[in-house]
Amino acid sequence: MGQTTRVYLVDDNDGFRDSTAWLLQTAGFEVLAYASGPEFVAAYAGERHGEAQECLISDMRMPQMSGLQLQDELQRRGIALPLVFVTAHGDVPLAVEAMRKGASNFLEKPFGDQALIDAIRAALANARNQAGGGAQGGKLASLSPRERQVLDLVVASKPNKIIADILGISIKTVELHRSNMMNKLGVRSLPELMKVALGHG
Template sequence: MTDPEVIVVDDDEAVRESLCFLLEAAGYRCQAFASGAALLAAPPGPGAGCLLLDVRMPEIDGVTTLERLRAAGLRIPTIVMTGHADVPLAVRAMKAGARDFVEKPFSDGAILEAVGQALVDVGTDAPGREALARLATLSPREREVLDGLVAGLPNKTIAYDLGISPRTVEIHRAHVMEKFGARSLSELVRLALAAGIDPGARHK
């Protein structure tokens, strides 16, 4: 069987080279592009297994690149990489079809784990099923706090809306992240979206 191919798109040459070296050492084939425009000019074929896509790139950013691939009918498991994670960006990336969202700097182990999981999940809804199971463990108040976080609201606004203190919001937020196994806010948002939470709607 042919080794899975991972496509790396990053405008930083050193990042491209180090990622391809890491991936090839792990048994993957690697193809690298310096920009989203270059990838769109030579879109992935059916043999592509996974896409590692940087967000901050000149001309066409990573999320726009992913949106254009999706509009062209090309769906490939995509891991979005960024050093500037924020909730609106995470929501937009996931809506565009991103499978995972990793923040720079990341460890070799973290990126290999993300790639391996994306390839395992191809053609399945395993991430969604797992996220739904975690969502079911939340208390009603924790779910309300989660909805506020996914909507991009700061803790103080969530506290005001719910009639509780910001400190209480922080406690609920910590519990939610623990139950979801999330290490960052962007990861929590990714899992919440996979569970089907609509960032434009508030839970009643």
């Protein structure tokens, strides 16, 4: 039996929180849902961790504590959780800032069920690879830090323009890093690249 995957869901919208928790439970995740950042932080600090893979999904705009403030608070406490933000269309610049600070991904509402499940799996795979796990550790270790950043953003389904914005480089430079990265990993297509990045290659 595989390791449990626990998803923490933080969103102040009751309807969204309930429907998303149900979706993720149906997909096989253990889900703990919270209406605010402070509520999640207090509960997380009181739990034991280590027996499950963990991922956090957080709304970007919430009363009491915004998604960015929650991200800052977790970093201040030394809590390193793969983090996926869900955001309204107007919050994309905030989400880009969150990714610069280390968030794994952001999804614009409304998004498809599979997009959320894929984002969680990619975030968990990235966290495992960064910890040195996964059969692809050797190949991935050959990437430069910048190529690694580009890879994570490609896996997060970000187009070249968004990757360029997040990393503060030109689209041409992104294309060059993508080309070098695919050569190093021995892949020729995006589906092959995703397999290697997610540890299935």
